Amino acid sequence: MDNRTEHSEGPNGHDNFHERPRLVKGGLTFNDITELVSYHAERKTPKAWFAAFAVASSGAVLLLAMLAYQVYNGVGVWGNNQPVAWGWPIVNFVFWVGIGHAGTLISAILFLFRQQWRTSINRAAEAMTIFAVICALIFPTFHVGRVWAIYWTLPIPNQMEMWPQFKSPLLWDVFAVSSYFLVSLIFWYVGMVPDLATFRDRAKGFFRKRILGFLSLGWTGANRHWRNYEKAYLLLAGLATPLVLSVHSVVSFDFAVSILPGWHTTIFPPYFVAGAIFSGFAMVVTLLVITRKIYSLENLITIDHLEKMNVIILVTGTIVGFAYITEFFMAWYSGLEYEQYAFLNRAFGPYAWAYWIMMTCNLVTPQLFWFKKLRRSIPVMFTLSIFVNIGMWFERFVITITSLHRDFLPSSWGYYTPTMVDVLTFVGTFGLFFTLFLLFLRFIPIVAMAEVKTALPESDPHHYEGDGQVASTRGRDVPYIKPSQGYQSYRGGSQSTPLSDDDENSSAA
C-alpha cells in the first residue's frame, strides 16, 4: 500500500501540507460525499426517526404545558423563594446559552484559525447552537412574572415615553442573546446555501425542487458567487467571534455586576466563556457520537475529529478548573469574611453535594483526556461528555443558588428546593431541543458538503501532476470505515476495506 501520510514528498517534489492525516477517511470522492450526506434527507423517513421524534415532541408539548401552567398560575409554581429569587430558570438559561457557544466557536473561531477539521462538524454544531439558544430564550422570557409586558424591555418609542434601563445586564442579555441568535441563524443559512443548491439539483419532486430552489437563492456555484460567498463567510466569522466571547460575558455580568459575595467577581466573563465552550463541545461530542453512528458518517466525522474536540474539552475544562481554584484563592486572599464564608458554604454548606458534583465532573473527569487512548475511545468520550454537561449544569446551579441562599444577613438565609414544574420545564426544553435537532437531521444537509470537499486532497491544485494525471491512486491506503447501513449502495460497494472497531481506535496517523 502506498503510504501517503504526514509530510511525504508531494508529486511535484514539494512538501504538501494536505498530506497530513486526512480529514476524510476511506478515500471518498466528491460524489461519495454528496451521496452520503444527501442520502439521509432524500430517502424515506425511517421508522426509528418517527419514534425518536414522537418522544422528543412529547417533551416539547410538556414544555408548552408547563409554561402555560406557569403563566396562568404565576411564577410561584416554581421553587424560587425570597433569598433565592433566581432558581432553575436562570440556571437553565445559562446552561443552554453555554451549550450554544460551541457551535459558533466551531464555525467562526476555528474558521478564522483555518482549522479544516471544523468542516465536517460545523453544520451540526451550528444547528445545535441555534436550537440551544431557542431553548435558552424561553427562560428569560418566562421567568418574569408578567410575560405579556416583556416587550417593555425593547427600546420602542411608545405612548408611555418610557425606555428600558440600559444599565442593567439583563437588558444587555436581551440584546446579546437575540443578536447572537440572529447572527448564528444568518451564518448557518449562508453556509448552507451551496448545499441547499446541491439538494435542489438532486430533487425529484415538484415541490421539493421549488422549495429548495427558493431556499438556495439561485446559487449556481459560479466563480463570482464563490468569491463573494467566501468573503461574506469570512466577515460573518469575524463578526461572530466577538459575539461568542461577548454574549456569554454579558450573561456572566448578570451575576458579576451584582454586589453579592460569590457573584461579584471580575473573573466571571472569561471563566463563563470557557465554561460555555467546555459544555458546548461536550454537547457536540454527545450528539455527534450518536449521529455519526446512526447516519453512517464515520468517514466524515472521524475519530480524529472527535479527538480534537476532546482536546478542546480538556483545555477549556482546565481553564474552568483554574478559575475554580482562583475563586477560592481570591476568597481567602480578599480577607473579606462574606466572601470567605460564601466559598466555605459552597464546599461544606447545605449545597456541598452540588459543589462536589461540579468539582468532580468539571475539574477531575476531563483530565482523563490527557490519555490518548481515552480521548480516542468512543464509549469514554460519550460518558465523559455527559458528565461534563452534568457538571456544567451544576456549576451554574452552585453559582446561582449557593450565593443567594446565604448572603449578608443571616436573617434572610433560606434553602431552595425546586418544584416539579421546575424539573419538568427543564426536561421539556430537552424535548424541544431534540425535536428541532431531529427535524434538522431529517431535512437539512447535516454535513457542510461544499466545505468538506475543499478539505479533500483532490481540491488542492497541487494534487494533480503537470500532465493532468492524478498523482497517485486515491487514498485507498486510509482505511474505509464501513457504514453501518444504507448508503453504500451508492458507492458500488466493491472498493471498500471494512474496518473493525480496533482499527478505528488505532487509525491515528
Place this chain on the structure above:
Amino acid sequence: MAQIFPKKANLLPLLTLGASAFGFVIAVFLVWYYFSPEFTDVGYRPEQPVEFSHEFHAGQLDMDCRYCHNWVEEASHSNVPATQTCMNCHNQIKTESPKLAPVRESWADDVPIQWVKVHHLPDYARFSHASHVDAGVGCETCHGRIDQMEVVAQSEPLSMGWCLECHRQPELYLRPTDEVTTMGYVQPADFVDRNLEKVRREGIRPPTNCSACHY
C-alpha cells in the same frame, strides 16, 4: 442545470423588498396609532343612567364647574355630585320630567345613581385634582370643552406620555389660577413668558419621577 422558476421569478427579490417595507410601515401604523390610547381611548362616550347634559348646565346656564364638582380644589378625587346636589334645584324645577325620574328615585329610595366613569386611570397611577387645579391647570386642558358636550366623552388620551408632555413643559399649558374653570379661555400672546414667570414665582416643579404617581 434545469430551469426551475419562470423568468418572472426575477421580480421576487423586488417584491420581497417591497412587501417587507410595506409590512414595516403597516406595523408602525398599527402599533403606533391603532394600539395607542389616542385611538383606543379618546372619544370614549358611554351611555349614562341619566341623560345629564353638560352642554345645558355648564354651557347655557353657565354654572361654574365647582358648583357640582366641589372637592376639585381640595381633594385628589374630583367628586361626582351626590343626588342631593341635583335635588337642590330639581325638587322645584322640572319635577315631572320623565328624564329626571332616576334622580327622583335615587332621592326617594336613598340609592346612589350608577354613573359610568369616563376618565378611567388605572389604580397604579395616582392622580390628584387639587394639586393640578391649584397650580393653574385648566379643566379644559385635560377634559376638553365639557360645556359643549351633550354627553361627556374622553377628549385626551390620558396616557403616560401625554401626562409627561405637560410635566416636562408646563409653561405651554398653565393659565392664571382664577381662569382654571373658564371654558374657551384664550391664552394671551406672551403666555409662555407669563407662565414661566408663574412657574418661578409659585415654585411649580412638576415631577417626572416614578414615585410622583406610581408610589
